[in-house]
Amino acid sequence: MKQKQKYIAIFLFLLPALLLFVGLLIAPIIMSIYYSLFDWNGLRALDPSNDFVGLKNYATLFNQRIQFGSALKNAFILAGLSVFLQLPFSLALALALGKKIKGERAFLSIYFLPVLISTVVIGQLWLKIYNPEYGILNTFLRALGYDGENIRWLGDQSIALGSVFVPTLWQYVGYHMLLLYAGVKGVSPELREAAKLDGCTDWQVNWNVVIPTIKPIIKVSVIFAVTGSLKSFDLIYVLTNGGPMKATEVPSIIMINQLFKANQYGIGSAIAVLLIILCFFFAILIGFIFKERDIYGKK
Amino acid sequence: MKRILAVLLVLAMVFSLAACSKDEDKKxxxxxxxxxxxxxxxxxxxxxxxxxxxxxxxxxxxxxxxxxxxxxxxxxxxxxxxxxxxxxxxxxxxxxxxxxxxxxxxxxxxxxxxxxxxxxxxxxxxxxxxxxxxxxxxxxxxxxxxxxxxxxxxxxxxxxxxxYNIVTLFANMDILAKVGYDHIPATMDELNDCCDKLLAQNIIPFGCAGKTDDTWCVTEYLEPIIEKTIGATALKDIMTFGKTWNNQGVASSVDLLQSMIKKGYFDPDGIALGNEEVKQNFMAGKYAFYQNGSWNCGDFSNAEKVKFTVKAGEFPVVDSANGKLGMLIGGxxxxxxxxxxxxxxxxxxxxxxxxxxxxxxxxxxxxxxxxxxxxxxxxxxxxxxxQVADICAKAVDYVLFGDNAMPADEAAIYLEYVSSVYGGAVSGADFIKGLTSEIR
CATH class of the missing domain: 3.40.190.10 (Periplasmic binding protein-like II)
Structure with missing residues (x-):
């Protein structure tokens, strides 16, 4: 009887959080899955018997015009750059700052500042930097002796994607740096000192002691970087909105355009569902890759 | 001191974020x-x-x-x-x-x-x-x-x-005077001649925004060209009444616009610019022409640099068999x-x-x-x-702006193709083939 009362108490204490979790996370996902099965514009009332199209919306995503596959490829490129460029750079900064250098707090604040600034503001800033006529980038190149046509950083299909990714990666360097810095600071000084006494250089201490110790935080950073890249939207929306001619489109841009410009609520919901599946898949995959194993590769 | 500085920084950030908010309540x-x-x-x-x-x-x-x-x-x-x-x-x-x-x-x-x-x-x-x-x-x-x-x-x-508004060809008459024009070119031959002379003097004839959100600016050029080629009734049939896009006149209109772009009549930077930037360039005297909605009249009339030099006209007739002056886009x-x-x-x-x-x-x-x-x-x-009212007084027919006339799903497809036209990725034949298969 006491045991039963205990379970009831646990359930009652969990209930508010459970309701919030189901209401704010699970229910919208289920609704998105439901809507993704209909040809519906989101404005009129849904007619389940007439509007049901099954998985047709998912197939439509990969037709020649919507080019969801190409947008997905762009998101994967961004994820790759995040993991192999942004994170190592953030880690290097975190390791450097973790050594109690002079002005540590000031550097921390400076690197973290782009995370605090509104993405719209950052977008406007980079629009000015990239402006083909008066942008600081072209002005700088001309000062170096470049005298060709204005470079259209956001208007040329061949370079627009790279141009959009630079600020996207730059903005969150400070975010990952702060996560990793917290980990670096948490490494026991005794471990460092022991390694030093054994004759390790700074590089060897970082490689053999600090990085293995903060592996769980690196895992979190990688998950955030990959899922964040798959969901990337705001800065690209401000800079190019997916243009020129779809060159910088990512899945979220297509989703918004289908939902609110083309009034294709079913297709937009299908993209939302695919993004959720992809984010879960990569979070689990990364978790699996980072699992601690013994020397024989077994858990 | 540090605390005061920190508080000031936080306040500055809060105000800057508030200032960036797009919505505003007004009384x-x-x-x-x-x-x-x-x-x-x-x-x-x-x-x-x-x-x-x-x-x-x-x-x-x-x-x-x-x-x-x-x-x-x-x-x-x-x-x-x-x-x-x-x-x-x-x-x-x-x-x-x-x-x-x-x-x-x-x-x-x-x-x-x-x-x-x-x-x-x-x-x-x-x-x-x-x-x-x-x-x-x-x-x-x-x-x-x-x-x-x-x-x-x-x-x-x-x-x-x-x-109500119509697509209007705004011309900077001071710039046109430099190449010997005291009027807005009234025929395609005149327009081509004027543009060639402007280019010879390193003046860009047209400005048009091509950023994805501003693709409608390209339609302000394309739709009048189509209308002056196939006529208002045929264009209205396609955009408003659901007739097929498979129309050779539409294809040749797209090709005409692209030939103008290839000849350098349009600012090549335009594809990376938004409409506001292009409009400011026109007001600063960078372009001779700017074709856009007549809602710009107020801004041009108040802008110090161009208020006495800008005149309003309409795009010349391309094919006189169907197109006529007075066939207007807007309403x-x-x-x-x-x-x-x-x-x-x-x-x-x-x-x-x-x-x-x-x-x-x-x-x-x-x-x-x-x-x-x-x-x-x-x-x-x-x-x-x-001047715009005078143009409207002689109007023969109006065709509503394409992205307003078409349902949202069709308009989204149409604008994607228009964007590709401006970027030179699709020809006139591709344009009508694509829209025919995807819309009707």
């Missing part, structure tokens, strides 16, 4: 009581009521002065009516209003575009029919059925037109609508008078031509607006 000034000759039965507006209003008249928008004056007039006339206005930037507004529609959270009164955009809302059964409120104005000749045509669905009126599109709901009766009465006042002040300020019968002193109408 009208109560300093103008001229409401003209109104006849609406406004008894419903004599009691305390708060109405919500959403529109796109942002601070820099040419319509803002007209909105402010209209709100002030109505505040004086109906002191018990409180308007809570939310202003949103054009593109964000399209998303916002559709989201609100889907969530049944429409404001009492809202700005919309006539044609298919409002049509989707009407079909969803969420817009209040304004027949009763508009009928007295139609009966006394203040409003015509023709002006209401774009917001009439199944014979019922669902919108109050404010001003009444800017519309005020009312949502179904508890406040619908009061909102409808308010919206009709509000729309009429925006029309009056917008005409005087140069943000458009009057969809309503003109009243009051119009001696202050800007000369540039008068």
């Amino acid at each position: 009208p000034d109560n300093n103008n009581t001229n409401t003209g000759n109104t006849t609406t039965d406004s008894g419903v507006l004599d009691k305390e009521i708060t109405l919500t209003l959403w529109d796109i008249a942002t601070e820099g928008d040419g319509n803002r002065p007209a909105y402010d004056k209209a709100l002030a007039d109505l505040k004086a006339k109906y002191p018990k009516v409180t308007i809570t206005e939310t202003v949103t930037e054009n593109n964000a507004y399209k998303t916002k209003i559709k989201s609100a529609m889907g969530a049944n959270e429409l404001p009492d009164i809202f700005f919309t575009w006539a044609g298919a955009f409002l049509g989707d809302f009407v079909n969803a059964g969420k817009v209040h029919c304004l027949d009763a409120e508009l009928q007295p104005w139609i009966d006394n000749g203040e409003m015509t059925a023709a002006q209401l045509g774009n917001s009439t669905y199944n014979g019922k009126h669902y919108g109050v037109p404010t001003t 009444p599109s800017d519309t005020i609508a009312v949502s179904e709901g508890a406040n619908a009766a009061a909102a409808a009465a308010y919206a009709v008078e509000f729309g009429r006042l925006i029309c009056h002040y917008g005409y005087l300020e140069g943000s458009g031509l009057p969809a309503w019968k003109v009243w009051g002193d119009t001696s202050s109408v800007k000369p540039l607006v008068q």
Whole structure:
């Protein structure tokens, strides 16, 4: 009887959080899955018997015009750059700052500042930097002796994607740096000192002691970087909105355009569902890759 | 000291973020009581009521002065009516209003575009029919059925037109004078000759924005070319009445636009620029021509550098077998609508008078031509607006802006193809083939 009362108490204490979790996370996902099965514009009332199209919306995503596959490829490129460029750079900064250098707090604040600034503001800033006529980038190149046509950083299909990714990666360097810095600071000084006494250089201490110790935080950073890249939207929306001619489109841009410009609520919901599946898949995959194993590769 | 500095930094950040917010609540000034000759039965507006209003008249928008004056007039006339206005930037507004529609959270009164955009809302059964409120104005000749045509669905009126606009070819006459032109080129031969001479003097003839959000700017060039090639009726059949895009005249129009781009008639940087940047370039004298909506008349009339040098004209006829001068792109599109709901009766009465006042002040300020019968002193109408009015006086036919005329899903596909045309990725043949297979 006491045991039963205990379970009831646990359930009652969990209930508010459970309701919030189901209401704010699970229910919208289920609704998105439901809507993704209909040809519906989101404005009129849904007619389940007439509007049901099954998985047709998912197939439509990969037709020649919507080019969801190409947008997905762009998101994967961004994820790759995040993991192999942004994170190592953030880690290097975190390791450097973790050594109690002079002005540590000031550097921390400076690197973290782009995370605090509104993405719209950052977008406007980079629009000015990239402006083909008066942008600081072209002005700088001309000062170096470049005298060709204005470079259209956001208007040329061949370079627009790279141009959009630079600020996207730059903005969150400070975010990952702060996560990793917290980990670096948490490494026991005794471990460092022991390694030093054994004759390790700074590089060897970082490689053999600090990085293995903060592996769980690196895992979190990688998950955030990959899922964040798959969901990337705001800065690209401000800079190019997916243009020129779809060159910088990512899945979220297509989703918004289908939902609110083309009034294709079913297709937009299908993209939302695919993004959720992809984010879960990569979070689990990364978790699996980072699992601690013994020397024989077994858990 | 450090703490004070930190507090100041935080405050600066909060204010900067607040300043970046796109939405803003505005309260009208109560300093103008001229409401003209109104006849609406406004008894419903004599009691305390708060109405919500959403529109796109942002601070820099040419319509803002007209909105402010209209709100002030109505505040004086109906002191018990409180308007809570939310202003949103054009593109964000399209998303916002559709989201609100889907969530049944429409404001009492809202700005919309006539044609298919409002049509989707009407079909969803969420817009209040304004027949009763508009009928007295139609009966006394203040409003015509023709002006209401774009917001009439199944014979019922669902919108109050404010001003109407057409695609206008704005020309900087000082620049044209440098190549020996004292008039806007009236034929394609003249236009080509003028552009070649401008290029010889390192002057860019046309400016056109090509950023993805501003693809509609490219349609301001493409649609008049198509209309002057295949004629207004044929274009209307395609855009409004669902005829096939498989039309060789459309293909040759696309090819003509692309040949102009290839010849260097358009600013190559345009594809990376937004409309506001291109417009500023024109006002700074970088381009000889800028083809866009007549709502720009107010801005050009007030800009110090170009207010005496800009003239308004229309794009020349391309194929005289079908196209004629006076075939125009545009018509009444800017519309005020009312949502179904508890406040619908009061909102409808308010919206009709509000729309009429925006029309009056917008005409005087140069943000458009009057969809309503003109009243009051119009001696202050800007000369540039008068030039556009003269063009409209000789109008043969109007075709509504393509992205307004077509349903949202078709318009989205159409704009994607137009963007590819400007980027040189599809030819005229590809354009009609693609639109034929994807739309009809």
